[in-house]
Amino acid sequence: MARPVWSGTLSFGLLNIPVSLMSGERRTDISFRMLDARNNAPIKYERVNAETGEEVPWKEIVKAFEYDKGSYVVLEPEDIKSAAPESHDAVEVEGFVDANSIGPQYFEKPYVLVPAKKAEKGYVLLREALAQTGKIGIARVVIRTRESLCAVMPQGNALLLLMMRYPQELVDISEYNIPEGARGDYRISAKELEFSEQLIETMSTQWKPDDYQDEFRERLQKVIKERMKAHGVVKREEEEHEAAEGTTTNVVDFMSLLQQSIDRNKRTPAKKNVAAPPAKAPAKKTTARKATKAAPKKAPAKASRRKSA
Template sequence: MARPIWTGTLSFGLLNVPVSLMTGSRTVDLHFRMLDSRSKTPIRYERVNAETGDEVPWKDIVKAFEYKKGSYVVLEKEDLKSAASEGREAVEVEAFVDASSIGPEYYEKPYILVPGKKAEKGYVLLRETLKRTGKIGIARVIIRTREYLSAVMPKDKALVLMILRFPQELIDVSEYKIPEGGISQYRIAPKELDMAEKLIESMSGEWKPGDFRDEFRERLQKVIAKRMKSKGLVTPAKDDADNDASDGTSTNVVDFMALLEKSLATNKRTPAKRRAGGGAKSKAKKTAKKAAPRKSAKKAVKKVVRRAG
């Protein structure tokens, strides 16, 4: 089981639901290492001074902002800390909007919110209410050291937290040459439009993600397997050990009706800053499982070859 990114709370109104933030996507790209063709050993990238060519140790490296070509302002560690978000482990919903009001260009990366122990009622309450109203929650969330804008939305039986792009990150389409006229301006005949509609209709069907595969990656895996079989391995292949994290957070029984009524009566949203003693935050109990035994290079070769076959 994957390890939570953090364990904290999902807050809306005066309700706090203990949750764990789990990654909702994975990278499947094949990664390559650069080797010296003569010795087949890895190439190491070094930090060198651009003028002298001498290697620079980490302790002598500072961060700087290049405000114009060749001109920099150096930032101290205290400067970076002052700008960093507080490491609060919370998803604080600030508003609810129509799900259809957010364009697809704003969506960036999905995460999955998993309820803690005894937090299922609040989780299901929000999930089903969002489904019935067609709304999604707009929230701010801190992942590691950066604050993100996000949307909390229902997806089947889960609540998904989708990282959103800020407007400043998007390029206005007006910066590109886009045809603005209608069909008459481009002399599109009604018959052409009708035939295009029929073509789209004939190619229409249900969205089935499983029907689409990364064919380039699969072909490349076969090439790698063939190369491993014919040339052998340069270095032994190893599998990384997986560590599991178990158990979520726990919470006491909450009077949801009273909290909902109080939220409506006061029209009060979750405060931006955590109050002293506020919230139902608890730490997850983590137990590390024994690392799985590493597979030998020979078994790894056979496994790749079988997949290619």
């Protein structure tokens, strides 16, 4: 059974709905392992020092930012934690916008919000309110140590959480050579446009997702099955993992919380831009950064010949 990627609360105004974040996609790529052709043993990937050729243990590995070619600044764990947001257990909705006001390029990855036990009322309340108003919630969520922009929207009986890209992550299309101007500038006749529209009409159909399959994957799976029958396989037992149960909630007065949220928003000016990342206040104490300049390149010592597995 699928396990939650993240557990916490979905909050808007003063309402908090305990939820679990479940993956909304299923990767169907076929992955391969690299083997030694001499004895079919798996090949290991090891962490090797580029200068000495020796393997580096995990405890000796540090994170660094390469600010110039061959020049690094080493970051301590405290440095990274100081930049991380404080809230890790809430999807905090900062505002609601029209569902059709956001371009498709902003959406990245889907998740399904699943309510915890006894949290169904708040879940359905938000779902129905979004469906009636045609709005979607713009929020932030912290998964592991990264804060991401996301959208909360209704889809049938479910609430989806779609990971979003920040504007800084998108390429401005004006950087590319895109044809501009009217059709007359490209000598497109009215008859050509009419025929194109007729062709689109004749090819129009209903969207049926099941009609579209990954044909390459299906053909590759067929080849794999044939190889398995011809050469046999090695089986191994799979461990079963039980999904963690969500937290429960007490009965809450939704009308009171909604009224308080509305009153609070009337007194507080609306945010100018809910999608822009918040400015971080500089930390009072900064950990000393270690700036290291790469040593002149030496001829790398030959790595000792490793025993084959």
